[in-house]
Amino acid sequence: MVDVEELKAKYLHLEFARRDFVIDPANTSTLARLSGETRPEFVDPAHPAFEVYPPFIASLSAGRHLPIDFPSLGGVPMDGGKSVQSIAPVPAGKPLNGRTHLHDIYDKSGRSGRMIFLVSRMEIFDGGDNLLAYSDSRMVVRERGDA
């Protein structure tokens, strides 16, 4: 059985990924439009206050974002949910920097066994190193008996 406290001691709050990227205004406006969004600052790239749609920010931290040496927990990770904290508008079409760390690890036990939750957090900075937003991605792993 995986020792959650041991994982926390070894992996929490250590940055394990950093990347530069630019969000295409067309992509974030498409997601906003498909969502049924009506606010022009999310659907119209020509709007003077155009900014990245929060769910698009959530997509940035999707996938298996774990440290390279993070041990296998046995089961297949599932997407348990996402959250976005907005601190300032995230601009599209401008350089951004994303820094990712494991923010929390916890477990819950039920009738079907133990589930382990891994929360990876991507912090998004602008070119001036100002924190604009962060996005949490919760991965859920059903622990296998032999893990």
Place this chain on the structure above:
Amino acid sequence: MSIERIADIGFGMEFGPWSPDTALGVASEAARSVGWVGGQRFTSHEGAREEGLPGALVPGILGMGFLCALIHRHIPAARIEHIDTVFRAPLIADEPCEVSAVVTDIDEDERRAELDLHVRNAAGETRIFGNATIRMPA
């Protein structure tokens, strides 16, 4: 009533239900917009079933988008400071769903309100739930 400032929001106020477009084409275009290509879970019911899923999925981020859109449709002045969504069960493309929100807390001094959020399928089962914090003009 138009909701333009924090004083216009009342505890227990409900928004929705609203039925967003869950068509397969919408789900697949949303997945493409964020670069999720490869695999068929968002593009084909048959392909998704071959992956062991009940049908093609509406991406979770599109479900989050439905909830943001609901908030903005009813409270155009709201700035969503925080939104947290739990993907409780798959939301299937081409199946109708209803999106709703209810105000659970208000802090007039800070001009913030908390909302509980739900996306339910046609059977009334919750597929996505969560909460949001919005900030309003004074």
